[in-house]
Amino acid sequence: MAVISPARAHALRMRWRTGTATRRVLPDFVVIGGQRCGSTSLYTILCGHPQVMAASHKELHFFDMNSRRGSDFYRRYFPLRNHLDRRARRIGKRVVSGEASPYYLFHPAVPERLAATLPDARLIALLRDPVDRAYSQYQLSTRDGHETLSFEDALDAEAERLAGVEERLAADPEFRSPAHRHQSYQLRGLYLDQLQRWWRHVPREHLLVLRSEDMFADTGAVYDRAVEFLGLEPHRRADFEARNRVAYSGMPAPARRRLQDLYAEPNQRLEEALGRRLEWQRPGDAC
Secondary structure (H helix, E strand, C coil), X not given: CCCXXXXXXXXXXXXXXXXXXXXXXXXXXXXXXCCCCCHHHHHHHHCCCCCEEECCCCCCCHHHHCHHHCHHHHHCCCCEXXXXXXXXXXXXXXXXXXXXXXXXXXXXXXXXXXXXXXXXXXXXXXXXXXXXXXXXXXXXXXXXXXXXXXXXHHHHHXXXXXXXHHHHHXXXXXXXXXXXXXXXXXXXXXXXXXXXXXXXCCCHHXXXXXXXXXXHHCHHHHHHHHHHHCCCCCCCCCCCCCCCCCCCCCCCHHHHHHHHHHHXXXXXXXXXXXXXXXXXXXXXXXX
């Protein structure tokens, strides 16, 4: 018997999914980010809920990099309608599907694209202290070969690397920017600018904003909040697996102070917009 390579098996699966795309659902919810904020962990535990059927894989990157390929291309990643209906009949409850792509929160063109395709979808954003988030992204980019500069030099280079990029991303669906994806350490932490972009296209009640630190401290409570937001039945889990946690050296103190100063005023405006304290580090906090 001939052995099929993993690449060939994947190609055959995707061919079958493409051929059955019109019989598949679109997602009911999307975890939109942010990057290095716990989105993978949250999506993974949500997919363990009996009323959730996962997409074929995480980070589909449809609305940021493949939207021009049309909704049937997107549908192929989701369950068949009759599979959802079968599970719903078996458990006697509504069943939903969803996906998670952390670049969605930050990409300037995604809110309008997503709202046009999924006007009723529930969206979840996880926000982490932007100082720590920036350094975590830098560590990831270094490990993956996208960054060769020191952290402080990378911060210095960011403005030049990203000059004019957001305008091009918003205007041209074919345009890609590796720097925007992998070297946007400071800009990604300006969360209010990103949320306001989303609020212009989706009702505020359709977008749940969670704090990453709460999930790290009490995953069960954040899971319960997300389950309630999605309109699902309460579901008790015995354990919650953390994903994508990596150990690395501490941030240089001068870089931490620099980022604390940068985010002090934007974080205050974000707290005012959300109506709650976020308890993130401020200038003068101990390093």
